[in-house]
Amino acid sequence: MNQPKKTNLSNKALKFCQLAGLPVLIPFVRLFAGEEPREQVREILKFVGVPIIASLFFIGAWSLASERIKTESAQLPGPMATWQAARELWQSHVDQKRADRERMAAEREKAIPLMTQALSLESRAAEADQTVREQLLADAAVYRKRAMLAANFRPTSAPTFVDQTFRSIGTVFVGFFIATLIAVPLGILCGMNPIFNAAMTPIIQLFKPVSPLAWLPIASIVIIWWHNGSSAEHALFSRAFLISATTVSLCSLWPTLVNTALGVSNVDKDYLNVAKVLNLSWWQTLTKIVIPASLPLMFAGLRISLGVGWMVLIAADMLAQNPGLGKFIWDMFQNGSSTTYARIAVAVLVIGVVGFVLDRIMICLRNLVSFDSTVPA
Amino acid sequence: MTLTRLDKPVMRQRAGGQLLSPIMTLEGVSKGYGSGEIRTEVLQDIHLNIREGEFLAICGFSGSGKTTLAQLIAGLITPDSGQVLMGGVPVNGPGPERGLVFQNYSLLPWLNVWGNIALSVDRVFPDWTRADRRAHVQHFIELVGLTHATRRHPHELSGGMRQRVSLARTLAMKPRVLVLDEPLSALDALTRASMQDEILRIWEEERQTCVMITNDIDEAILLADRIIPLNPGPRAGLGPTFAVDLTRPRDKTALNHDPRFKGLRNAVTNFLVAARQKSRDVLAKAETLPRVQRPLLKPRKF
Numbered sequence: 001m002n003q004p005k006k007t008n009l010s011n012k013a014l015k016f017c018q019l020a021g022l023p024v025l026i027p028f029v030r031l032f033a034g035e036e037p038r039e040q041v042r043e044i045l046k047f048v049g050v051p052i053i054a055s056l057f058f059i060g061a062w063s064l065a066s067e068r069i070k071t072e073s074a075q076l077p078g079p080m081a082t083w084q085a086a087r088e089l090w091q092s093h094v095d096q097k098r099a100d101r102e103r104m105a106a107e108r109e110k111a112i113p114l115m116t117q118a119l120s121l122e123s124r125a126a127e128a129d130q131t132v133r134e135q136l137l138a139d140a141a142v143y144r145k146r147a148m149l150a151a152n153f154r155p156t157s158a159p160t161f162v163d164q165t166f167r168s169i170g171t172v173f174v175g176f177f178i179a180t181l182i183a184v185p186l187g188i189l190c191g192m193n194p195i196f197n198a199a200m201t202p203i204i205q206l207f208k209p210v211s212p213l214a215w216l217p218i219a220s221i222v223i224i225w226w227h228n229g230s231s232a233e234h235a236l237f238s239r240a241f242l243i244s245a246t247t248v249s250l251c252s253l254w255p256t257l258v259n260t261a262l263g264v265s266n267v268d269k270d271y272l273n274v275a276k277v278l279n280l281s282w283w284q285t286l287t288k289i290v291i292p293a294s295l296p297l298m299f300a301g302l303r304i305s306l307g308v309g310w311m312v313l314i315a316a317d318m319l320a321q322n323p324g325l326g327k328f329i330w331d332m333f334q335n336g337s338s339t340t341y342a343r344i345a346v347a348v349l350v351i352g353v354v355g356f357v358l359d360r361i362m363i364c365l366r367n368l369v370s371f372d373s374t375v376p377a
Numbered sequence: 378m379t380l381t382r383l384d385k386p387v388m389r390q391r392a393g394g395q396l397l398s399p400i401m402t403l404e405g406v407s408k409g410y411g412s413g414e415i416r417t418e419v420l421q422d423i424h425l426n427i428r429e430g431e432f433l434a435i436c437g438f439s440g441s442g443k444t445t446l447a448q449l450i451a452g453l454i455t456p457d458s459g460q461v462l463m464g465g466v467p468v469n470g471p472g473p474e475r476g477l478v479f480q481n482y483s484l485l486p487w488l489n490v491w492g493n494i495a496l497s498v499d500r501v502f503p504d505w506t507r508a509d510r511r512a513h514v515q516h517f518i519e520l521v522g523l524t525h526a527t528r529r530h531p532h533e534l535s536g537g538m539r540q541r542v543s544l545a546r547t548l549a550m551k552p553r554v555l556v557l558d559e560p561l562s563a564l565d566a567l568t569r570a571s572m573q574d575e576i577l578r579i580w581e582e583e584r585q586t587c588v589m590i591t592n593d594i595d596e597a598i599l600l601a602d603r604i605i606p607l608n609p610g611p612r613a614g615l616g617p618t619f620a621v622d623l624t625r626p627r628d629k630t631a632l633n634h635d636p637r638f639k640g641l642r643n644a645v646t647n648f649l650v651a652a653r654q655k656s657r658d659v660l661a662k663a664e665t666l667p668r669v670q671r672p673l674l675k676p677r678k679f
Contacts, residue, residue: 270483273453276471278500278550288496292487371487371530 010035021363024048077342082349085342093160100155107153114150118143159323161343165350168324171241172313172358175248176306182249183256183305184298190257191264192290208254212247212312216319219246244313244322252309259301263294292371299366306362310355325351399426400586401450401468401475401554405459408445419445421612423459425605427554432580432587434597435615436645437607438653443590444480446607447558450588451477463554473501476552480559482543484531491527494518494546501550517549520579537568541575548583557589561596573599574629581626594645598638599627606649609656616652619645 010033017025027043030036059079066078077085118140125136159167190197220243227239267290275285317326329347332340403425409418419442427433427450437443448454449461452471461468463475471477484493494514502510518524521541531539540560547555560576561569573596580587580600591597597604598621606616623637632638 268483270479270481271485273471273477273479274483274485276453277451277473277475277477278497279470279472280500284500289485292485295487369487371532 009033019364019367021360021367073336074341077345081339081342082345085339086346086349088339089161089343089346093162096157096160100157103155104153107150111147111150114143114147118147161328161346164324164328165354167241167322168313168317168326169354171244171317171322171324172248172306172309174241175245175313176252176309178245179249179253179305179309180256180302183253183301184260187257187260187298187301188264188286188291188294190261191294192286197261197265204254204257207250208258212251213315213319215250216243216247216316219243219250220320222246238322240320240322243320244316244324244326247316247320248309248313251312252305255304255308256298256301259304260294260298263297263301264290266297267293296366296370299362299369303359303362303366306358307355310351310358314351398429400429400464401425401427402462402465403449403459404462406449406456406461407458408442408449408454408456418612420449421614423449423615425615427586427588430584430586431602432589432600434589434591434601434604435607436591436594436597436604436649437613438609438649439592441607441609442611442613443592443607444558447477447556447588447590450554451475451556453477473497473550474553475556476547476550476554477556477558478540478543478547478560481563482531482539484539484542484546486531489528489530490518490523490534490542493531493542494549497546497550513549517545520548520582521545521575535568536564537572540564540572544576544579548579548585553586555585555587557587557591559590559592562592569593569596570629576600577627594642594649597621597645598623598641599629599632604641604645606645606652608652609649616648 010029013029014026017023017029024047027040027047031040031044063078063080066076066081069076121136121140121143125133125140128136186200190200223239223242223246227242271289271293272285275289280288313324314326314329316322317324318330319326321327321330325347329344332343332347403423406420406423406425407418408420409416411417423446435443435446445454449456452461452468452475455469468475485496488496491514494517495510498510498514502513505513515524518527521544523538523541523545526534526538531542534542540563544560557576561572564572577600589597589600594604601621604619604621606619608614608616619641621641623632623635
């Protein structure tokens with residue numbers, strides 16, 4: 001009874017590896033399930049061992065280069081320096097958060113006596129004469145306000161590297177989300193209606209190749225105009241965040257739009273004949289036939305869009321001073337301390353890792369919606 | 378729950394020996410593609426009566442306009458001249474009362490077997506209760522013997538199984554006329570033979586008015602009540618009717634030794650071969666190659 005259960009489990013794990021776009025893990029699962037161990041070990045050596053050796057070569061070359069490449073003021077950071085900088089960044093993040101927590105706890109502790117003071121003043125006021133009462137109530141209000149401020153204290157320390165990383169991820173998702181909301185319906189319309197497509201084609205072809213940095217000043221005018229009048233405290237998003245996100249949207253719009261239009265206009269004629277025989281309405285044809293049939297291409301577009309968005313974001317952060325990874329790099333570059341370049345190297349690696357994870361997420365989503373048996377990497 | 382067909386007047390009519398009335402009529406139908414110099418006339422002056430409850434086979438070589446004829450009957454395309462009538466009313470477009478089984482199955486790959494059939498059933502019988510619709514879908518999955526594969530997707534099915542799903546999907550719409558457009562031509566010989574038996578069994582069960590377009594004369598004789606050859610195109614027209622007076626239920630192995638079967642096969646084959654020769658002579662005289670229109674790549678209109 002044990003054997004089939006195990007096979008079933010490993011089958012599920014294999015399916016997950018395919019779906020998640022991590023075929024590298026397949027030989028490990030097979031080895032674990034005891035399937036042809038020699039074959040699996042060979043596979044692992046080929047697809048895991050070789051990349052590790054190649055990475056070691058890269059690190060070796062990097063460290064050699066870092067010893068050679070020096071200017072008067074700076075040196076190319078080597079792997080060890082980068083590792084050291086990463087640990088420092090993490091440590092400073094941990095320290096900062098701890099300090100913030102301690103500060104908050106201390107403030108909260110202050111709040112309790114302040115509140116008791118306010119309450120006792122208020123109760124005295126209830127019994128006091130008319131003349132004293134007003135004075136007491138005013139004092140109570142002051143104490144109450146200080147208690148509230150202490151209880152709701154938020155430390156205003158500068159964002160750490162980890163905060164900035166999450167800020168960047170948040171920005172790219174907001175930008176990507178806006179781009180998807182615009183690009184998918186427009187793409188569907190372009191694919192379905194030749195007249196609309198003809199109207200959109202010049203606009204798409206004109207703006208598709210434009211660099212994000214050209215967009216950014218114009219995007220910022222729109223955001224500043226839109227943001228005008230709302231104070232910084234009350235705004236849902238800061239101005240820099242919105243400028244970055246808008247730039248990301250404007251650049252990541254196009255792959256989704258073009259791919260969606262392509263997917264919709266190339267829906268198999270046979271599927272449309274099925275819709276005709278069933279007398280499906282326009283809306284039903286759209287939702288039951290056209291959209292499901294074009295989902296794989298649509299998601300291929302979304303994957304490219306997210307990749308483009310992530311690349312654009314770093315530049316947009318630098319220019320818009322949105323406190324994300326781009327601003328981190330820019331600030332490091334400006335301050336020019338001894339660890340500057342090592343920290344930038346850490347940021348570069350983190351950008352790479354985040355980009356990789358985002359790409360895998362999109363592959364996974366695309367595999368979930370694609371209906372053919374072949375699962376391309 | 379079992380569903381019984383209430384609309385089986387055909388059997389009674391046959392028993393009474395009455396003349397079968399035409400359910401569909403094609404009157405002088407012509408159809409061509411392209412315009413100007415590159416225009417090709419595919420079908421010309423087609424006259425056809427499809428009788429209630431019969432199994433009609435239309436036989437022809439590839440390229441003779443068989444699929445065009447199937448699409449005309451189904452209403453997916455409209456004739457250039459002449460008209461297609463159903464119960465005396467002109468057919469203006471496709472609809473579930475003329476169920477078309479596509480040559481290449483046309484199953485929706487993102488839906489499983491159940492979903493593909495349920496899509497038609499939910500659309501054609503929207504006022505049934507959910508339970509009735511479910512039972513209806515289940516019934517037709519059972520009819521084509523795919524109960525074990527209900528939750529599989531098309532890419533997990535063999536060619537024969539896909540065509541069964543396609544058949545079940547179309548039958549489940551309860552069309553008044555079932556149009557089979559070369560339903561078995563994409564299958565290998567063995568699967569094809571077993572699917573012929575399957576279609577024969579289902580037809581005996583359902584007694585559906587059925588028009589089958591095929592390039593296989595044996596298949597036509599095995600299944601049909603009447604065979605009409607389609608002359609090779611361009612400007613294809615219909616040949617004379619060959620009545621298949623073999624008793625039902627028919628058995629393939631027994632038929633192979635039946636002299637009437639052999640005679641019929643020879644007659645139809647000879648007719649088609651002679652017709653092809655004639656059309657080749659005509660084409661040779663014209664001394665022009667048929668022009669092929671380059672497909673236009675542009676967004677399709679829905």
